[in-house]
Amino acid sequence: MDINLEIQNFPFWDKLNETEKRMMINGATYRKYDKNQMVYGYSDACLGIIYVKKGGIRVYTTSEDGREVTFFHIEEGDFCILSASCVIGQMMIDVQLLADEETELLAIHSGTFAQVMDNNIYVKAFAFELSTTRMTSVVWVMQQILFDHFDERLARFLLSVYEKTGEKKIKMTQEYMAQEVNSAREVVARMLKQFASDGWIEINRGAITLKDIEALENLVK
Numbered sequence: 001m002d003i004n005l006e007i008q009n010f011p012f013w014d015k016l017n018e019t020e021k022r023m024m025i026n027g028a029t030y031r032k033y034d035k036n037q038m039v040y041g042y043s044d045a046c047l048g049i050i051y052v053k054k055g056g057i058r059v060y061t062t063s064e065d066g067r068e069v070t071f072f073h074i075e076e077g078d079f080c081i082l083s084a085s086c087v088i089g090q091m092m093i094d095v096q097l098l099a100d101e102e103t104e105l106l107a108i109h110s111g112t113f114a115q116v117m118d119n120n121i122y123v124k125a126f127a128f129e130l131s132t133t134r135m136t137s138v139v140w141v142m143q144q145i146l147f148d149h150f151d152e153r154l155a156r157f158l159l160s161v162y163e164k165t166g167e168k169k170i171k172m173t174q175e176y177m178a179q180e181v182n183s184a185r186e187v188v189a190r191m192l193k194q195f196a197s198d199g200w201i202e203i204n205r206g207a208i209t210l211k212d213i214e215a216l217e218n219l220v221k
Contacts, residue, residue: 001030001053006106009051009077015122027112032104039097039105047097048110049127050080055103059095059134069145069182072137073100081130093138145182154191155216157181158201158208168210 007013007028016024027048033039039057040047050057057074059082074080074097082095117123144153157180161170174192178185192208195201200216202209210216 001104001106003028003030003106006051006053007108010079012120012122012126016116016120020116020120020123023112023116024108027109029107029109030104031107033099033102035099035101035103037099039099039103041096046110047107049108049113050074050097051106051108052076052078052080053104053106055105056100057103057105058098058100060098061093061095068179069141070180071095071141072134079130080134081127082134093135141182150181150183150187151191151194152220153181153183154188155195155219158210159213159216159220162210162213168213169204169207170210171207173206 004025007024010024013021031039033055039050052074054076056076057080058070059072059074059080060068060070062068080097082093113123113127117127144156148156154177157177158170161172162168174188175185177192178188181188192201192203195216196203198212198215200210200212202211
């Protein structure tokens, strides 16, 4: 990865002066992770702002009893600021980052980013807009868990995958689905069987085929 080239993908790059550009380049590091490798955990030092060049990252939290809640995914070309809570002091949330697949990213050291942010209004605006967007995702997930029936959550997830891929056959394990909808695999399995009984889906080994998309859409309306 050419750090000098990749860092120019940052939306505020053209708003930096030459000193700030040099600081950002000097404060940037290239990192590579294998699938399911921890990118950032509770006990890790503040990672800073990250830009995903390749692959993807799952952002989640873990309760005291070991239950995981997935907040969102950072995909190729996306930024994450929740790994830099030390930069924005008001952002009080503990998250973990796990590589969904082989992932390459650019990390800007938290101290460097904080210094540039304090002196550049465009960088500060970027940081707060990004943090607001991510926190909105966190709140949305918590609202789903607290207020939506589980059949609605699962149907919404299946539809979101279909909308993203355009494929009615969704190739993923029930364990992975449970991780994404923040429930137990057994609960997911029971609801999928109910959907299949209703004729909405077809269950295959390692895959789900959507048979009645309209019925699933009506469920989440």
